[in-house]
Amino acid sequence: MNQTLLVNKTDFGDVVPVNIDEAPLAEDHIRVRIGPFALTANNITYMVTGDRMGYWKFFEPSEYGIDRPGAGRIPVWGFAEVTESRVGNISVGERIYGFFPVAEMLDIKPARLSRHSFHDGASHRIPLHPVYNTYVRTQNDPGFDGDLDDLQPVLRPLFTTSFLIDDRFDENRFYGADQILILSASSKTALGTAFCMKQRGAAKITGLTSARNKAFVESTGFYDHVVTYEHIHTLDGGEKSAVVDMAGSGEITGRVYDHFGENIVYNCMVGKSHRQGGKPPKINAGAPPVMFFAPDRARERIGEWGRDGFADRLGAQWIPFCQSAKDWLDINKSQGIEKLLPVYQAFLEGTVPAAKACLFSLQENHP
Ligand SMILES: NC(=O)c1ccc[n+]([C@@H]2O[C@H](COP(=O)([O-])OP(=O)(O)OC[C@H]3O[C@@H](n4cnc5c(N)ncnc54)[C@H](OP(=O)(O)O)[C@@H]3O)[C@@H](O)[C@H]2O)c1
Structure with a gap:
């Protein structure tokens, strides 16, 4: 059976x-x-x-x-x-x-x-x-480590996405942004993205999350700044910002666009963790969302770097990220x-x- x-x-x-x-x-x-x-x-x-x-x-x-x-x-x-x-x-x-x-x-x-x-x-x-x-x-x-066995089913597909988002941003010089706004900052895909981006030091990493997850997100140390969805208006709307959106909530995205307007220089649409978050808003100013699909980006990079080159680059970030996950x-x-x-x-x-x-x-x- x-x-x-x-x-x-x-x-x-x-x-x-x-x-x-x-x-x-x-x-x-x-x-x-x-x-x-x-x-x-x-x-x-x-x-x-x-x-x-x-x-x-x-x-x-x-x-x-x-x-x-x-x-x-x-x-x-x-x-x-x-x-x-x-x-x-x-x-x-x-x-x-x-x-x-x-x-x-x-x-x-x-x-x-x-x-x-x-x-x-x-x-x-x-x-x-x-x-x-x-x-x-x-x-x-070679990407498997017995010590990290239990973390792999949870984090491997998500962190591969994080690694690829960071790589896309790096390739595009972070789209000229001074700040990266990561929505649904407590999600594992978001945490991996912040982990990779923070090491580059190319832009300030700001996490947006719900009130119940704020303390947890701060405790990871991956973000320079963490705010709740209710406090988006407290951010400096004049700062050139790129969005990495794991939430996919029309309501929250709308608030971000209303506040930053034309200072949204890029919006990387990754996920929909807020599945009841409403339809996408009408965007009057700022860069429109661009869908990110990790398997397509992985295929592209494997084509350019080869399987081994891809595995080496991913592995160099993956193992330290997993080590850190033991703490959080x-x-x-x-x-x-x-x-x-x-x-x-x-x-x-x-x-x-x-x-x-x-x-x-x-x-x-x-x-
Ligand atoms: N495009 C791609 O190729 C790709 C690849 C991998 C993952 N993704 C997407 O990235 C998103 C995150 O995935 P994950 O597995 O990393 O998530 P996860 O770790 O399970 O994320 C949990 C977080 O999501 C938010 N959340 C979850 N369910 C919610 C609900 N019903 N209502 C409101 N908030 C909710 C909360 O974050 P906050 O309180 O911080 O909002 C929660 O702490 C998913 O939509 C996933 O499909 C896309």
Whole structure:
């Protein structure tokens, strides 16, 4: 039996665990036991943008023998262990890292197999973005450090985005800004971005956050200045500022534009952690938002730097960031669907404390 969680694509609070019968493993496939995997606001955004960006298509229930029209599976990042293999070069017990559904097990058809990684060659996944189709073979990947094991499912996809945003800003000389305004400053993607940008010292880094997260954001030391959304008007509106927006709240973005006007020299639109934050505002003055999609930027940089060059540059920032996270991130690991469901609902409502990281395995007694 393989337990999985189905979500109503038009009402994310409506979830149902179902058990799928496991067929014998097909030729040229591996079967993996999923976990631990992480849940963050990013996974909620995958659902919010699921139709537009294709995130529902990765683990479409009908592709896996589940007949439930209107239901989808939440994609998550995490580890998995091979429990059965019908592929010569992949052994039972091998550990991989990548994109999975919230489920106990997944069958994968490895393609483009190398020492470091493989893709899932399932026909419905081939047209999708390769970044989400790659499984890293943990034992052969220099980017993995056993000491940082629990941090990786939570921070790796988010910090890769942070690294790429900072790189984009550096390439463009910070768009001439004296100040970078980072919205939803307590999100992990924002913290990583501030961490990278602060080291460059190219501009003042100002974090905008909610009142309940202000003290936490300040305690990380990654921002030069932290203000709450209610106090945006206290900032110097005459300062040339670039925005990095993880919140995606029309209401908050509107306040920022109203206050800074033409002094907004760039707006990097990254996320929508405030999923109920309203539609984008009408912008009368200042640079309009430009969408940032990390997988596309990663593909561009891998093309220019090569895989090793990319891994070296990312690794140089990633390891120190993870080391720092030991001081500010509280990791909670749990097993079983009963533990996951209340935390999932809390993520939908946005009530999970920013300092908390949540890792899960659906299978009980997962090592
Ligand atoms: N474009 C890309 O390629 C890319 C890549 C990675 C991530 N992202 C996006 O970046 C965003 C941040 O992701 P993350 O995983 O880093 O987030 P996270 O660490 O889980 O962020 C948690 C923070 O988000 C805010 N928040 C979360 N849910 C909320 C709600 N329902 N209402 C109001 N505020 C809420 C709160 O921050 P504040 O109180 O500080 O507002 C909260 O502390 C996501 O939208 C994600 O999809 C985009």
